[in-house]
Amino acid sequence: MNPDPRFALIASARQFYQLGWMVGTAGNLSAKMSDGSFWITASRKSKGQLQEDDFVRVTVDGEVLDLCHPSNRPSAETSIHQAIYSLFPEAKACYHVHSVEANLVSSWVAGDSLPLPPLEMVKGLGVWEENPEVAIPVFENYLEVPRIASAIRDRFSASPPRIPALLIRHHGVTVWADSPQTAQNYVEVAEYIFRYLVAVRQGDR
Numbered sequence: 001m002n003p004d005p006r007f008a009l010i011a012s013a014r015q016f017y018q019l020g021w022m023v024g025t026a027g028n029l030s031a032k033m034s035d036g037s038f039w040i041t042a043s044r045k046s047k048g049q050l051q052e053d054d055f056v057r058v059t060v061d062g063e064v065l066d067l068c069h070p071s072n073r074p075s076a077e078t079s080i081h082q083a084i085y086s087l088f089p090e091a092k093a094c095y096h097v098h099s100v101e102a103n104l105v106s107s108w109v110a111g112d113s114l115p116l117p118p119l120e121m122v123k124g125l126g127v128w129e130e131n132p133e134v135a136i137p138v139f140e141n142y143l144e145v146p147r148i149a150s151a152i153r154d155r156f157s158a159s160p161p162r163i164p165a166l167l168i169r170h171h172g173v174t175v176w177a178d179s180p181q182t183a184q185n186y187v188e189v190a191e192y193i194f195r196y197l198v199a200v201r202q203g204d205r
């Protein structure tokens with residue numbers, strides 16, 4: 001049994017769009033099939049109203065297996081999804097969204113990681129510790145997306161992250177998980193933590 005993951009991706013995208021995290025065609029979602037290929041949102045589609053044929057199926061090496069529609073193109077950020085699936089074979093879904101809060105917090109650190117507050121919600125990213133000391137890796141945003149993907153491959157192959165998430169500065173968050181539902185949860189948890197950080201900075205405690 002190999003259910004088509006596109007319906008889960010459509011539902012997640014609609015939810016994220018309504019939350020303001022995938023407006024103006026921003027973001028891309030993918031999910032892997034049992035043969036190792038993955039369905040990814042086609043480029044420049046409105047994420048609030050995706051249809052079954054607004055996807056492209058590609059191999060982990062980037063070969064297009066199914067365009068669904070001749071005018072479809074794979075997401076401009078497919079190389080990042082390829083990097084994640086290559087690095088983490090257990091990953092079955094990879095979600096990327098753009099939120100205002102992710103962009104704000106990514107601009108507050110000059111270095112390559114953002115420390116996360118020791119919130120209970122950090123357990124939602126798989127860290128079951130009291131007062132966890134965790135940071136989210138931060139990558140620079142380059143016009144050439146394969147350059148971002150290459151930085152992710154280089155860094156994570158040398159030193160895997162503690163949490164299944166990364167931030168691209170002034171761009172957005174990317175998470176990966178063993179199912180589309182868990183990837184959705186991870187996005188929600190990451191965005192909750194970013195909102196918290198913004199609220200703290202604004203003095204909304």
Ligand SMILES: CSCCC(=O)C(=O)COP(=O)(O)O
Pocket residue numbers: 024025026027028041042043044045074075076077096
């Ligand atoms: C207005 S979004 C700019 C491109 C981007 O960062 C993104 O996430 C969406 O790109 P895609 O090709 O997947 O539509």
Ligand SMILES: [Zn+2]
Pocket residue numbers: 026027028077096098171172
């Ligand atoms: Zn993006």
